[in-house]
Amino acid sequence: MIVSCVIPALNEGARLPGFLQDLGRHLLSTSTLDPAIEVVVVDDGSDTENLEKHRDAVERLAGTLAQGPHRARLHALPSNRGKAEAIRIGWSESRSDADWIGFVDADGAVPAHEVVRLARMLPSFTLDVLAGSRIRMAGHAIRRSAFRHFRRRSLGT
Numbered sequence: 001m002i003v004s005c006v007i008p009a010l011n012e013g014a015r016l017p018g019f020l021q022d023l024g025r026h027l028l029s030t031s032t033l034d035p036a037i038e039v040v041v042v043d044d045g046s047d048t049e050n051l052e053k054h055r056d057a058v059e060r061l062a063g064t065l066a067q068g069p070h071r072a073r074l075h076a077l078p079s080n081r082g083k084a085e086a087i088r089i090g091w092s093e094s095r096s097d098a099d100w101i102g103f104v105d106a107d108g109a110v111p112a113h114e115v116v117r118l119a120r121m122l123p124s125f126t127l128d129v130l131a132g133s134r135i136r137m138a139g140h141a142i143r144r145s146a147f148r149h150f151r152r153r154s155l156g157t
Contacts, residue, residue, distance in 0.1 A: 005038065023115060035123060039058075040074075043075070
């Protein structure tokens with residue numbers, strides 16, 4: 001089984017490298033290597049400094065994964081197209097033989113160990129679509145900037 005995981009990234013040079021490092025550690029930390037996971041980071045027109053940080057982080061992850069079935073690569077867009085378009089392009093660039101395609105945010109809001117845990121559960125599902133969303137649960141906090149909080153409220157979401 002093959003899972004293609006797209007990570008859209010716009011100026012995420014401060015957070016993406018740590019997330020990818022965690023992802024690599026968790027991909028290699030278990031005895032089972034199934035499914036094979038392809039990580040496609042789509043740089044969505046980041047500035048030069050962040051693009052280089054994204055490129056370096058993906059190259060380190062690709063090197064870490066080189067001996068196993070997992071792969072990582074970067075697809076850089078020349079200009080900002082928006083998150084949805086970055087995801088769509090990433091999906092179109094995913095392996096044609098992928099059994100599942102998905103995406104996860106570059107900020108690590110969904111921890112790397114949960115991404116890997118879910119990917120390893122996919123072979124047991126008989127679904128066409130699986131969607132997840134963060135919810136506030138007892139003992140957990142959803143952190144976001146004040147701007148994002150008020151923006152979401154003004155949009156009614």
